[in-house]
Amino acid sequence: MQGFRVGSIFGFEIRIDLSWLLIVFLVLWTLSAGLFPANYPGLSSATYFGMGLVATLLFFASLLAHELSHSFVARSKGIPVEGITLFIFGGVSRTRMEAENPGDEFQIAIIGPLTSVLLAAFFGLIWFVGRNAGWSVVVTGVASYLASINLILAIFNMLPGFPLDGGRVFRSILWKYTGNKKKATQIASSGGKWLAYLLIALGFWELFSSALLGGLWLILIGWFLYNAAEASYEEILVRTSLEGVKAREIMTPYPETVNADLTLQDLVDKYFLSRRYQSFPVTQDSHPIGIITLNQVKDVPREEWVYRTVKDTMIPTDKRVIARPEEEMSQVLEKMQESGVRRVLVTQNSSLKGIITANDVASWLQRQRDLGRQMG
Known part of the structure; x- marks a missing residue:
């Protein structure tokens, strides 16, 4: 997952995977043609498109801030960070090594959801002030969406399935109490797989309930999470097996x-x-x-x-x-x-x-x- 380079922020190279372009257009279309017209009727098509474009850009800026927080904490712990890649389901910080102890792992993992919660509070404050001050729904509507999506992002990432942030927090706790990183990763990865099964099952239930788009997304996210959990465990197995080998x-x-x-x-x-x-x-x-x-x-x-x-x-x-x-x-x-x-x-x-x-x-x-x- 390399993609193409778009620049750097605070010394972190920012890259975009080609799959990211798909989700950009999907989010833009969903907001400008679905969510905003349904919630705020009576505006022009150009206004809905403008709201959708601003909301989409700020949503991905929020994802970038989420990943930057991980990268800053990882760098402070002496872990080299090559950069950040945005892809179809969000983003990932590219590090050359993992945390060396459970305490560092916990801090690196937890900062992402905390950042998303702070962003949700920030945009929620804008919505609250704007609604009471009589601002246009163009502003308050976008702020409301960003507050909601960042809160959802924080909650989803805190689910205890590796390699989600919550799964990494879960692994750090298991690692702390078992003293065995490999065993902790195995348990947390199993949690990620069971969470993936649940998402896929919910996706099929949505499909049979005539919620086609939502069902497909849940199935895709579940499939991605399953593969990520399996790949992460295989990676730790390789790293563990090669420790001390010349x-x-x-x-x-x-x-x-x-x-x-x-x-x-x-x-x-x-x-x-x-x-x-x-x-x-x-x-x-x-x-x-x-x-x-x-x-x-x-x-x-x-x-x-x-x-x-x-x-x-x-x-x-x-x-x-x-x-x-x-x-x-x-x-x-x-x-x-x-x-x-x-x-x-x-x-x-x-x-x-x-x-x-x-x-x-x-x-x-x-x-x-x-x-x-x-x-x-």
């Missing part, structure tokens, strides 16, 4: 390399078509200088293969695709994600020692699970 324990030692001056045509003919590998380390004068992948070659027009070289196409080692043999796998995984190629070269004193791919990590984890079952 790059040298997982790498494939001394992989086959290709020369930087090789043309892409020769690379395809002599390597990719005759080997099972999807990538190769690139060397020059026996020193590793980058990685070339099959997908990179496929992105180059075929007519350029005869003269374009591997060096012209590869990802150079300065793009965070190298690691040291003694480096922690938690750091290696970050590099694999950031590089976009899911591979890193393991080097020592400018000499290639091995390569780590996503398959290497998956195979190592599978062996650990198999051995664990056998030993159990």
Whole structure:
């Protein structure tokens, strides 16, 4: 979930997933063609559209404020935050690591709903003052919607299903009293799945009650929450299994390399078509200088293969695709994600020692699970 960059706020990169555009138009249409005309009849279509546009923009500004609060607290706890991505069901703060203790986890999670409650109170105050002062319904109507939606956002996020904020609060409490983050995550993730089942069931009930749009949204939200809960638990399993593991324990030692001056045509003919590998380390004068992948070659027009070289196409080692043999796998995984190629070269004193791919990590984890079952 990367999306495209729209800017930065307080040093946090703000990105928008393409799915976010769908919800923007849906919210705008729902407000300007449904909610506002129904609640405030007699206004012009242009006025309803203007109210809908302002309310939609301020709604997503509220979501952004919610995520910024998480990011500020995470940063204060020493957790690196890459930025925030807005997507179809809200937003997410992109952090490089999780909280190291339950107290930090609790504070990072609880601040989001608290921010939404404060925003609800702020917009509620505007509505209250405006109604008593005789302001136009154009203002009070938008303020009323924003107060309601922020309160709903706070309540929904506090439901005890991981990875919702309430689920993270629940996990932090379990983590505190059990001392076991993995067990706490498993229980909180189960809560997220049961909440997802409930939302999906309510969605189908709405469908059979002729509330088509509401039912579909509940089903989509439930489906999303189920997948998020499962993925979050799998992620913590991976992180827990790799704690204390070094790059040298997982790498494939001394992989086959290709020369930087090789043309892409020769690379395809002599390597990719005759080997099972999807990538190769690139060397020059026996020193590793980058990685070339099959997908990179496929992105180059075929007519350029005869003269374009591997060096012209590869990802150079300065793009965070190298690691040291003694480096922690938690750091290696970050590099694999950031590089976009899911591979890193393991080097020592400018000499290639091995390569780590996503398959290497998956195979190592599978062996650990198999051995664990056998030993159990």
